[in-house]
Amino acid sequence: MKKFKVGLIRVVTTKDDQILNAHAKILLNHFPNMEIITRCIPDQLQGIYDDVTENIAVPKIIDLARNLEREKADAIFISCAADPAVKECRGILKIPVIGAGSACASLAMGISDRIGVLGITEHAPKVFVKMLRDKMIAEIKPEGVNNTLDLLSVEGEKNTVKAAGILKEKGCDTIALACTGMSTIGIAQVLRDTLQINVIDPVVAAGFFLRYLS
C-alpha cells in the first residue's frame, strides 16, 4: 500500500539534518505508516519568536507548501504551535493543511473542558486562545524559559515541570503544550509520569490528524 506522504515544514532554518528531521522522527515513532519530507524556511536561524518574524515567515511557508503539493504530498504539516500560514495555505492549496497549534488545541478540546496551556511566551499563542476560549482555564510559561534552547537545561526542565504543576493546582485536567520545542525534548511524557495528567504534544497531535486523513 502506498504510504501517506506528508510535507513537513520547519519554521527555523537549519543545515543540520538531525535537527531538521527531529519532528519527522517523532511522527514516525508514533505513526510509522507515513512518508515524510521535511523542508525548512530559509534565512531564519532564530525561527519565529514574535509577530515580525512570523510575518516574514508566512510567504516562505506558502512557497514551501506549494512546492510540496507539486511534489505530490498528500497533506502539509506546518510544525509550529503559532500556526503560521495555516489559514493562507488552506486557502491556496488543494491538499489538507495541518498546523501544530490548531491540532494541539483541537485534540485538547476533544477530551477536556479544563485545559491549561503551557508555552514559552507570556501569553498563549493566538490560535490557542481563539480555539479554546472558555475551555482554557489557565496559561503559563516556565520561569526563566524564553526560547526552545532554555528548555534543554536542567533548570529549564525543572521549571517546566513546576509550571505544569501550577496548571494542575489551578484545576486543569489536561495540558496543551504550546511550543513544538517541547515536542523535541519529549517533555510530555515527563509531565505525564510526574503529574498523572493528560498532556497534549503538538507534533504528536498533528500526527493524529494526519493519521485521520490517511
Place this chain on the structure above:
Amino acid sequence: MKKFKVGLIRVVTTKDDQILNAHAKILLNHFPNMEIITRCIPDQLQGIYDDVTENIAVPKIIDLARNLEREKADAIFISCAADPAVKECRGILKIPVIGAGSACASLAMGISDRIGVLGITEHAPKVFVKMLRDKMIAEIKPEGVNNTLDLLSVEGEKNTVKAAGILKEKGCDTIALACTGMSTIGIAQVLRDTLQINVIDPVVAAGFFLRYLS
C-alpha cells in the same frame, strides 16, 4: 498488555444486543485494541430528540457513567452528537469523558477552517455551533430526514448525499456529521466516495480521542 477499557453510553433504550452494540462494533473495527462495555439509558425508546428529552436523559447518563467508572472503565464515551451530560460527567468523574459531538467538532477543527455540519435537525447541535464558531460555514439537514430511521430509506440516503453536495458547493472542504445515526449506517464512506471530500464520523472521531488517551 491490558486493553484500554471504554464505558460506552447509548442514549436510546434498547433490548436488542445488535442495536445496543452497533457503536462499539464501529469503534472496534477501527481501534481493535479497546475493550468496550456498552450500556443504554432506561425508559427512552425514542432516545434524545429535543431539549426536554435531553434534560430527562442527563441524570440517567450520569448514573451510568458513575457505575462504569466503578467498574474500572478507563474512559467514558457518551455516544450522542448533542454531547448530553458530557460537561456534568467531566465535573463528577475522575476518568476522561468523550462526547461524540465535541469529538466530531474537534476533529473537524484540527483539519479545516471551512466546515459544513450535516445533521438531522434544522440547526446544528449547540456543541457544534459553540466549538466551530466561524469555522462552520454552512449547516444542513437532508430533505425529509427528521430522525435516524429516515436515514435508512433509499430516499433518505439519496437526500443525505444531496445535502452534503450542497455543503461542498457552498465552499466546505470538510463535513462534520452531527448525528451518530449517520455512523450506524456508515454514510461517511458513501459521501467520501461520491463527493471526494473529508467527512468526520462522530463515533470514529470519538475513537481517535479514546485512542489518544489509551
